[in-house]
Amino acid sequence: MKKASLIKMAAFLAASFAIQLSGAKAALAETAEANYALYCVQCHGSAGTGKGINAPYLAVAPRNHTSDKDMSSLTDDGIALAIKEGGAAVSKSTQMPAWKSVLTDAEIKDLVAHLRKMCKCSFKKP
Numbered sequence: 755m756k757k758a759s760l761i762k763m764a765a766f767l768a769a770s771f772a773i774q775l776s777g778a779k780a781a782l783a784e785t786a787e788a789n790y791a792l793y794c795v796q797c798h799g800s801a802g803t804g805k806g807i808n809a810p811y812l813a814v815a816p817r818n819h820t821s822d823k824d825m826s827s828l829t830d831d832g833i834a835l836a837i838k839e840g841g842a843a844v845s846k847s848t849q850m851p852a853w854k855s856v857l858t859d860a861e862i863k864d865l866v867a868h869l870r871k872m873c874k875c876s877f878k879k880p
């Protein structure tokens with residue numbers, strides 16, 4: 755192989771590697787948002803304010819994920835448990851479903867971080 759074509763090949767490989775890398779990064783950043791859009795918006799709403807299309811039919815209002823007041827009383831572990839095992843596991847409404855058969859622990863962890871971005875808050879001791 756000539757030196758010029760070797761250089762071309764190396765450039766091509768480097769470029770496709772860079773594309774793969776940026777693709778992987780984008781997929782990672784989208785995971786929690788995509789899961790939220792797929793599984794949570796029906797009740798919590800596309801804006802996360804608890805006003806999803808199902809909300810009027812629920813006995814208990816879904817949590818407003820954008821509310822600092824509502825979300826800062828919950829610990830990260832408590833949020834993860836509520837998502838994984840459902841409302842009943844944290845002594846809340848059973849109308850908040852359990853997602854452990856749909857979401858992995860890593861996806862749940864990402865969702866907790868996503869919710870923290872939505873409320874722009876962290877746990878505050880009362």
Ligand code: HEC
Nearest residue numbers: 793794797814815816817833836837841844846847849850
């Ligand atoms: C079928 C409707 C429904 C869906 C779908 C749903 N939720 Fe909920 N969720 C609720 C209701 C209702 C509550 C309020 C429970 C209460 O306050 O007793 C709630 C509460 C919560 C809470 C607060 C728990 C607490 O301890 O106060 C979190 C966090 C939450 N949901 C996250 C999610 C996430 C993340 C998804 C998607 C993976 C999701 N929910 C999907 C109905 C739903």
